Amino acid sequence: MTKPMTKTQLVAALADAMGADKKTASAALDAISEVVAREVAAGGAVTLPGLGKVVCRERPAREVRNPATGEMVKKEADKQVKFTIAKALKDSVNA
Structure with a gap:
């Protein structure tokens, strides 16, 4: 494994x-991360x-x-972030 x-x-x-x-690439990556975090939150x-x-x-x-x-122990309700892999990515990895 790498x-x-x-x-x-x-x-x-x-x-x-x-x-x-x-x-420019770093700014684009940071912007995408920020938008995703804000929307999911x-x-x-x-x-x-x-x-x-x-x-x-x-949950x-x-x-x-x-x-x-x-x-x-009783655990309070909370939120969990989930990532569902796209079928296209699964297929490309398993090809």
Whole structure:
């Protein structure tokens, strides 16, 4: 297994693919991250064409077990961010 691509490597690859400089690519990546975070935090969903869909789901309050002590503890309701992979990406990886 290889190491995951770092932000610096991603920015360099984006700049190369866009035919732009690294500063422009970095600004584009930061803008996309900011828009996705803002939309998902507001309860919406964002579809990234060819990649997948980012959505925020509500989780109800529930009983969970503390693995260290075995004690059952009540966990409050919270939100969880989910990413669903697009079928096109799955197919391209498995081809």
